[in-house]
Amino acid sequence: MLRRAMFRCGELCSRVFAVEFDLRAEPLYFTLSSSPQVLHHDYQRLFGECGKLFSLHVQSENRIEKAQTHAEIKHKLSSTISRDCDVFEASSFIPDDENSVVKGFFIRDKSTTTLSEDLLNTLRQNKTVCVFSYKREGQYCWQELWSPVSQVKESVRQYITPATAAEHHPSTLNIRNADVFYSMDEAYKVLQECTDIIPESKEVLKLVDEQLETSSGDGFPVIVIEGLDATGKTTLTEALRESLNATLLKSPPQCLASFRQRFDSEPPLIRRAFYALGNYITAAHIGKESLRAPVIVDRYWHSTAAYAIATAVSGRVENLPRLDSELYQWPGDLLQPNLVLLLTVNPEERLRRLRDRGQDKTVEEAELELNQLFRLKVEEAYKRIQNPACIIVDASPSPQEVLQQVQHLIRNKCHL
Ligand SMILES: Nc1ncnc2c1ncn2[C@@H]1O[C@H](COP(=O)(O)OP(=O)(O)O)[C@@H](O)[C@H]1O
Ligand SMILES: Nc1ccn([C@H]2C[C@H](O)[C@@H](COP(=O)(O)OP(=O)(O)O)O2)c(=O)n1
Incomplete structure (x- = not known):
């Protein structure tokens, strides 16, 4: 025995x-x-x-x-x-x-x-x-x-x-409801289960409860900008806000900023549930703001799911859930944007941008290689997410050219 x-x-x-x-x-x-x-x-x-x-x-x-x-x-x-x-x-x-x-x-x-x-x-x-x-x-x-x-x-x-x-x-095998959540309730339950050991969970849940008055948004277009760190999301979203007279939101929302470090130090189950709930708060903000003006969102569910899947899946890109896996489906209860754009730049240019920002100067070779595997998996997971899927934008040209390219896409797809 x-x-x-x-x-x-x-x-x-x-x-x-x-x-x-x-x-x-x-x-x-x-x-x-x-x-x-x-x-x-x-x-x-x-x-x-x-x-x-x-x-x-x-x-x-x-x-x-x-x-x-x-x-x-x-x-x-x-x-x-x-x-x-x-x-x-x-x-x-x-x-x-x-x-x-x-x-x-x-x-x-x-x-x-x-x-x-x-x-x-x-x-x-x-x-x-x-x-x-x-x-x-x-x-x-x-x-x-x-x-x-x-x-x-x-x-x-x-x-x-x-x-x-x-x-x-x-x-x-264990991704569903442990790394990626497909309804608000499932993510909510995780934080409820840890209120004893992480008191901040209660405050996060309170913010979720206060925000949840979502309209399904028949208003102005909602455009999400996605991409790895340093692909130019901040630069582009700021420029779009100006040029479209839009409201700029992000996920996780500002009201969760002070909790982020705390949840980032927790294991994936808790950390990912926190980010999942962040999307529902942002969704409530989108619902309200899109009645007044176009809304630009800096990261949303694609980021939550792609990072969670890429972290959970060890080893090679081939190990990711298959292309037709249900794990890439958008949660049925989360407000959908009209357009999701994925900014991509080649790894060398991205490293150059990170270095210009003063990061990543001393990354060791081994870590670089692991980062490389991770980056490939995040990008691939981004591309596999469905309903809505993302449109890939080459973000290597100058900020002005990237902006023009994106404005053109928005005009075509959202008639703005
Ligand atoms: N199209 C571009 N060409 C060259 N550099 C860029 C471009 N877009 C952004 N950058 C620079 O790259 C760095 C990362 O951009 P940022 O917008 O902060 O990315 P993110 O928000 O995706 O992390 C910043 O130093 C920014 O000035
Ligand atoms: N909507 C979001 C936004 C970020 N995340 C998670 C995914 C990654 O673990 C990190 C990425 O955050 P990072 O600090 O690299 O992003 P920015 O520098 O803010 O662009 O946050 C998420 O799960 N859901």
Whole structure:
């Protein structure tokens, strides 16, 4: 019998484990079985190297607790563990089964110290954390529930059995209502669940309650400008406000500005729910303002969904939810704009603009590469969002030329 509620009896063997061994490649997938299996080359690289191997998963019925424990462990692993340790993201899931992912880490400790074991033992005090260790015998490797030497118990050996990739990348399985919210209620519930631990949640919910008098907007056109940081959104939206005599709004709205830093430090579940609610407040403002003048919006739901999806999905662009996935659909209860424009510039020009603003001067190579993967995923997710989809605008020319290009589009599409 397993000591924890985690991975209920019998369930363990129907699960696939995925270790993000190399971010540019597919994870390494394995299942468990009671009979030994010969491991081939890739698995030998992960399990065959010398050192101690562990995996650690967090499972709890309480999603806020689960998200926070996962974030704390991530922080502890990156700040405490020695340089001789490799830490990889690892998850366990039931293939193509929505919401089945249990997130965790895989730890390879090549040191001669007991630092990782001491740390794992501390983390294990938390009832939601489950630790497995891995042992080798020739070409075989097995997993068993880990406990410190002083408390060794009989544990069931489960042999590592190579598995193939499932149709949907595991990191896409838990996106709905954990990273992206498709109704206000779902995002609202998350903040309600954390009012005890994050008092600011109450204030945010109060602002949402006060603002929610949305008209569906039969008034002036509503134009959203989207794009990665430093693609020129501020420059363009200011120019459009002047030239169209428009009202300029943004999401998250000004009334949430003082809460942003607080929620940015929270795990994705809470952080994304905060941004989702920001869109509903902005929607209420749009509803009112569009009765008086055209409205320009600096970031809206495309940003919320694209960043959330790109952060949730690990590794390559190919791992994103498929083109026709429901995950790219606009929430049914959120006011739709008339036009969404996505500003794009090539990576070199964007870096130049960031540098001119005094940012990103000391980005290390590795981080640059990760940023590059992330940027590609955000842009691709932006382009896949539907109803309304965005129109791509090349924002590399001068501010004046970009403005003219956009004015032309607005005239054609919105008859302004
Ligand atoms: N079309 C453009 N050509 C060259 N530089 C630009 C252009 N648009 C904006 N910039 C500059 O690039 C930087 C980022 O622009 P900004 O409008 O602040 O982007 P965002 O709001 O998307 O982060 C600023 O220093 C701005 O002056
Ligand atoms: N409507 C919005 C706006 C921003 N976000 C999130 C998405 C990203 O995590 C950040 C991007 O913010 P960032 O500070 O880069 O943006 P600006 O510099 O304000 O253009 O905010 C969102 O989720 N929804």
